[in-house]
Structure formats: C-alpha cells, structure tokens
Amino acid sequence: MKSQYLIYVFIIAWCNLSLPAQDFTHLETALGRSSDSELVKVRIADVPEDQGIWVRSRQGFAVILPESGQEIAVIPAANALVYVLRSVIHAGGTPLPGGVVLLVPREDLFTVNGIRYRGELIAARANGRLTIVNRLPVEEYLRGVLPHEVDPAWHEEALKAQAIVSRSYVLSRALDNKSQAHDLDNSTASQVYRGASGEKPSTDQAVAETSGLVMTHNGQIAVGFFHSCCGGSTEDSGDVWSRTLPYLRARPSPYCEGTKHRDWGVVLGKAELAQVLGMSGEINAIEVRGRTSGGRAVHVFAQSTSGESQQVTGERFRVLVGVNRLKSRLFDLSIRGPYVQVLGHGWGHGVGMCQWSSAKMAELGFDAAGIVHYFFTDVRIEPRRVRWPAP
Numbered sequence: 001m002k003s004q005y006l007i008y009v010f011i012i013a014w015c016n017l018s019l020p021a022q023d024f025t026h027l028e029t030a031l032g033r034s035s036d037s038e039l040v041k042v043r044i045a046d047v048p049e050d051q052g053i054w055v056r057s058r059q060g061f062a063v064i065l066p067e068s069g070q071e072i073a074v075i076p077a078a079n080a081l082v083y084v085l086r087s088v089i090h091a092g093g094t095p096l097p098g099g100v101v102l103l104v105p106r107e108d109l110f111t112v113n114g115i116r117y118r119g120e121l122i123a124a125r126a127n128g129r130l131t132i133v134n135r136l137p138v139e140e141y142l143r144g145v146l147p148h149e150v151d152p153a154w155h156e157e158a159l160k161a162q163a164i165v166s167r168s169y170v171l172s173r174a175l176d177n178k179s180q181a182h183d184l185d186n187s188t189a190s191q192v193y194r195g196a197s198g199e200k201p202s203t204d205q206a207v208a209e210t211s212g213l214v215m216t217h218n219g220q221i222a223v224g225f226f227h228s229c230c231g232g233s234t235e236d237s238g239d240v241w242s243r244t245l246p247y248l249r250a251r252p253s254p255y256c257e258g259t260k261h262r263d264w265g266v267v268l269g270k271a272e273l274a275q276v277l278g279m280s281g282e283i284n285a286i287e288v289r290g291r292t293s294g295g296r297a298v299h300v301f302a303q304s305t306s307g308e309s310q311q312v313t314g315e316r317f318r319v320l321v322g323v324n325r326l327k328s329r330l331f332d333l334s335i336r337g338p339y340v341q342v343l344g345h346g347w348g349h350g351v352g353m354c355q356w357s358s359a360k361m362a363e364l365g366f367d368a369a370g371i372v373h374y375f376f377t378d379v380r381i382e383p384r385r386v387r388w389p390a391p
C-alpha cells in the first residue's frame, strides 16, 4: 500500500473518530419525551448513511419539521426509500432539510422492513448513521411489546403484571436517553418490540386493563426490571450492576420450580475452557469464589495443567463461554472426566420480576398487584402522573 494512501486512510479514520456525537437534547420537547408526554420513541432500524431504508404507507407520508411543527412536503408514493445524499435526508427522492424529520403516515399503519407499526416515524442522521425511530403513544407501544416478552396464553393476571412492569421500565428508561432521537431499542437490550404485527387480544386486554398504572418508589417511577427465570432466587441490583436500587432486592422464589429454564446443565471440554480463559493445557481445577446474596457466582477461579491460573468475574465467565450456553451465573462447577460440568438455574440477570414465577403465581391465585409486590420491595402501583403538559 502506498504511503499517501495510508495517510489518506488515517485522515478519514481520524475524521470519523473526531466527529462530535450528535445531541438531540434541544429537540427533546419537539420530538416528545416519554416522561413528559404520552409518546415513546423506539429505534426500529439503523443503517450506515450510504444505505437506505424502505418505508411503506398506502397513502404516503406528510413530512413535518419537529421544531416548528410545519408540514414541509408530502410524499405521495406508497413505497419510499429514505436515504442520505450529501448529508441531507431524502425520502422518495425529496430532499428534507435538517438532520431530523417527522414522517406522518396518511393512514393508520405504516411498514418498515416488512413489520407494521402504529404511530409515526422519525428519520434522523446521527454519527454517520441513518436511524428510523417509531414514535407512538406508550400504551400502543406496550401492545407491541407484551406478546414478545410473555406467552399471550398465560393467565391474565401474569399478563397484567408484565404490563405494569414493562410500562414502568419504558417510562423510567426514557429519562436516561434524552440526548438521543430515541428512548429505547426494539431488542432485548430494552424490551422486544415488533410493532402492530404481533399484537394479540389477550395482551392488548392486559395493557388496556392496567392503562397508565406504574410502580413508584418515593414518588419516582421504579425501573421495571424483569427476566425470564430467576432459578430460585432473584438478585440485588447492586450485585449485578453498579447501581443499587432499594426496591430491587434478592428474594427467593419457589414459584418457578419445574418450569423450563429453572434447571439446566452444560458440559465444557477441559482444553476448550482453558483456551477460552486464555490458558494453555487443560483445566485441572475450577471453582466459584464468592456468591452474591441471591447465590450467583461473583468470581470463577481456574487452573490448567500448564501451571497457569486465571480468575474472572462470574459475568465475564458467562460472556466468555457464551451467554446462551450459560443462561445465568447461578451455577456450580465440577470436573467430570474430560469435562467441566456446569449445573445452573434460571435464565437472565435475575433482577426484578421472574416471568416464569409470575405465570405460576397467577395460576395459584395471585393477582397482578400481588405478583408485582412480591418482586419489587416497597413500591406502590398507581396511575402515572404526566409531570408536564404534553407538547
């Protein structure tokens, strides 16, 4: 490679690295902040700027500037490619000024990547990427979350508990992301959301029957953490993340006993595991060192036949082996012939509500409030107060 070319590559890389992060704080009110208004903003597509995203609405879209509320164009085509050309967002071939535009479908639903959505679209350029955000009322967002976070066939009280917890999650999370054009992702990183495409009557009903209800602690909306299965005990938030929240405490739960993620086992080759931990040879000693109040591994210590040893955190061990192989860090380790055997319990971080327990508790006669109060210490369930008038 020629040296001039190398310098050119370096300058391009440096320019990209030195771009300031796009900050949307000044548009917070104009875009609608979930904590203040009834709107939530979910990132549903995100591509490099040299790629486009197809959006579809049979009657086309009106284009609105968020700051002024002014309608600046109409895209009449049912299918429009949203893309960036010379730093300007285009939709259906029409250039749209500003780094952020609101596309309002001229019928109830629109489609992105084959998934139907309610509400509106925000197209935003940020940090070299084109992002499509779905903006919609919180209650409609929850209709697109619940069928993917629980089994819609579960007892209605378990579905209602999930609606209260998910609503508390989204409204508390929205406070943390005000510098971005979106509040949440559509994946397990936030809550799984698939728009109107997966809505089910049972989960729609659970959202409607708990409409506006959230968990609060000392007058603030409590963060509604949940996980698939606690494996027998939930966890203190401070033992999983650096932040200790008083209402997220370790708590035994017998209710998920016998459900599908409660107990699991994995065998790992001794040589493979040594390699994963950055050692040569084979594992010849391994143990959990320290347990959290919920029983999860704080550290894993291992030795190999080469004489090396290694200690990693329980969470690091889970990541190195694979978070889908080790479904939690509530496990025991032992050497069995050529293998290291891992016997574990539960799936997920273990903080907040155990969903499989909630399903069984509802069958046993707990109502939604009883389920919520079991997993969240000292919270109230009350109608959410919108703290400022919606813009």
Ligand SMILES: [Zn+2]
Pocket (backbone or CB within 6 Å): 229, 230, 231, 232, 233, 253, 255, 256, 354, 355, 356, 357
């Ligand atoms: Zn559980």
